[in-house]
Amino acid sequence: MHVTSSVRPPLITGGKTYADVTEDICRQVEGKPTKEWKIAFTISVIVLAYGTACLFWTWWEGLGVWGLNKTVGWAWDITNFVWWVGIGHAGTLISAILLLFRQKWRTSINRAAEAMTIFAVLCAASFILMHMGRPWLAYWALPLPNAFGSLWVNFNSPLVWDVFAISTYFSVSLVFWYIGLIPDLATIRDRAQNKVSRYIYGTLAMGWNGSAKTWARYEYISLILAGLSTPLVLSVHTIVSMDFATSVIPGWHTTIFPPYFVAGAIFSGFAMVQNLMLITRVVYRLEDYITLEHIESMNKVITLTGSIVGVAYLTEFFIAWYSGVEYESYAFINRATGPYWWAYWTMMTCNVISPQLFWSRSIRRSVTWTFFISVIVNIGMWFERFVIIVTSLHRDYLPSSWAMFSPTMYDIGDYIFSFGFFFTLFLLFSKYLPVINMAEVKSVIRSSSEKLPAKVAGVAKGERVANPTFNKDAE
Amino acid sequence: MADLHGKYLVGVYDDDEVILHAISKIRKAGVKISEVYSPFAIHGMDEALGHSRTRIGIAAFMFGVTGCICALCLTIWTMGIDWPMIVGGKDPISIPNYIPVTFELTVLFTAFGMVGTFLVTNNLGPGVNPNMFDPRSTDNKFVMAIELGKNKLTEEQISQVLKDSGAEEVNIKQF
Structure with missing residues (x-):
């Protein structure tokens, strides 16, 4: 039986009943698309169309259309890949780790965050395909018998680990998300007014009846999936960081990379969740479900992970000096003072300084500030990957090979493609599926309703006070 | 007496706490409950209904072990036996390097195997038509189904027990 301390603020405000939850969340699924949605969707599709054209040309012509040169062989492609994978960490973190820690505030945001995760991982995967240059040979990354390719894949290579990590992460996240959706799809099925939506949601709900x-x-299985997803989510960015860390490039070859990348991933993922949820809650009038408490809790996670990232930056710098390896020291001094100093200081300002503003209660409870800082954090995290990748590569071992990287319109266009893809998918999700997990929110309403007097928390629900003796029976 | 097989008395409750306590009262009264339907998971429901603990975790563990063994076989056989190669001066079979792939495949097998078991044991799948005793049970009502054919008490007696335990409505449903 749930008994919640009276000092804890309610998770769901507005004295919602179970029926209110169904009504509020189903409203946008059942109604006609709003004007705002249509405008946003049209823009996304236009952006996606432009990006697809750029992507088509990239594949048609080959990677020569990018700004890569013989020194800088990885630039925006891998920057974007790591950035999107990082963003794709928040959803599973929210639904899995917060479930294990019994953080009930996750229930209002987990659905949308998991959807965001899936779409972000798809965007990341698209950059993997892009940077292969010949995407029709992507199956070479799979362990297929020699007749298909040359040899077996090399299981000692982090790039192969990445194939397994990302595909496992994507599919397990998708399953986790879908299993969570089934009860809500059944709710929509049972409310459906016309045959078509009844059939579609009925098929998707797979005959769920909600029996005990x-x-x-x-x-x-939710608990076990959470237990599996927690190490999985940590393993994915660990392996991504090993793509760099196991190489011998100064600036990449550091043992701090796995925890530093994981913290950065959670940091940027939460910032993206904030951006999406702040818009969703206003457009769909879900302020009672995604309250300032939720926003504040997420901002606290952003501050924590942002601080870990900040400490990692400083540690890297310190170790570069303390190790006495002059190449390592040079790589770091070059980052901060070389030709890419602006990228480095953008990263430092956005990632280290901006989340510290959340120590102020009024800033972390301000919607405007949260939105603004979240955008800043994601800009900073993009620059972090750019700094790690490009500044470590552009000054090669031989000064004669030193070069600079400048993106072409195809580098930029392919990045724009991922935005179009992401927002198109997210908008479709937010229109046709419930953005909040109704079943889970209903299960926390009782222990969190603001109408509840502290003494009967867990027994009564607002004005409908059940037989008070029930409380005694249960204890 | 008419055939009572497939004939259910359906008690509709308004509150999860009420139905949770109603269950023990009804069971004490000697009524056999077929199943309870709710819009969300209610903690303590299994104990109240006397359901045994689910064994799906055992299945999940077995799938995990399978995944782990498959992954080790794949990596060791391809890298060390089928086409041995020395990479980075390491032994062709270098188990620590195979840990990431083994871990990922273990998780993959566990998750998919467990979810597959979940769908099969609960008879969930596209095209399955659920027997819904009351469509409101996925919205805000808590529904208890009692099959008359499996109970000794009469319809009126059970109906009275349900009402006494706090049911808002008692309906009859035939499947």
């Missing part, structure tokens, strides 16, 4: 046995197994 099903719920018990559902809760059990």
Whole structure:
């Protein structure tokens, strides 16, 4: 039985009943698309169309259309890949780690955050395909018998680990998300007014009836999926960081990379969740479900992970000096004072200084500030990857090979493609699927309703006070 | 007596706490409950209904072990036996390097195997038509189904027990 301390603020405000939750969340799924949605969707599709044209040309002509040169062989492609994968860490973190820690505020944001994760990982995967140059040979990354390619894939290589990590992460996240959706799809099915939506949501709901046995197994597998996803989410960015860390490039070859990348991933992912949820809650009038408490909690995570990232930057710098390796020291001095100093200081300002503003309670509870800082954080995290990749590569071992990187319109166009792709998918999700997990929100309403007097928390629900003796029975 | 097989008395409750306590009262009264349907998971429901603990975790563990063994076989056989190669001066079979792939495949097998088991054991799948006792049970109502054919008490007696335990409505449903 849930008994919540009276000092804890309610998770869901507005004294919502179970029926209110269904009504509020289903409203946008059942109604006609709003004007705002249509405008946003049209813009996304136009952006996607432009990006697809650029991507088509990239594949048609080959990677020569990018700004890469013989010194800088990885630039925007891998920067964008790591950036999107990082963003794709928040959803599973929210739904898995916060479930294990019994953080009930996750229930209002996990659905949208997981959807965001899936779309972000798809964007990341698109950059993997892009940077292969010949995407039709992408299957070479799979362990297929020699007749298909040359040899077996090399299981000692972090690039192969990445193939396994990202595909496992994507598919497990998708399953986790879908299993969570089934009860809500059944709710929509049972409310459907016309045959078509009844058929579609009925098929998607797979015959869910909400029996006690099903719920018990559902809760059990959710817990196990959370337990599996927690090390999985940490492994994914660890392996991504090993793409760099196992090489011998000064600036990449550092053991701090795995925890530093994981913290950075959570940092940027939460910032992206903030951006999406702040818009969604206003457009769909979900202020009672995604309250300032939720925003504040997420800002606290942003501050924590931002601080870890800041410490990692300083540690890297310190170790570069302390190790006595002059190449390593040079790589770092070059980052801060070389030709890419502006990228380095953009990263430092955005990632180290801006999240520290959240120590002020009024800033971390301000919607405008949160939105603004979240955008800044994601800009900073993009620059972090750019700094790590490009500044480590552009000054090669031989000064005669030193070069600079400048993006072409195709580098930029392919990045724009990922935005179009991401927002198109997210808008489709937010229109046709419930953006908040209704079943889970209903399960936390009782222990969090603001109408509840502290003494009967867990027994009564607002004005509908059940037989008070029930409380005694249960204890 | 008419055939009572497939004939259910459906108690509709308004509150999860009420139905949770109603269950023990109804079971004490000697009524056998077929199943309870709710819009969300209610903690303590299994114990109240006397359901045994789900064994899906055992299945999940087995799938995980399978995944782990498959991954080790794949990596060791391809790298060390089928086409041995020395990479980076390491032994062709270097188990520590295979940990990431083994871990990922273990997770993959566990997750998919477990979810597959979940769908099969609960008879969930595209095209499955659920027997819904009351469509409101996915919205805001808590529904208890009692099959008359499996109970000794009469319809009126059970109906009275349901109402006494706090049911808002008692309906009859035939499947």
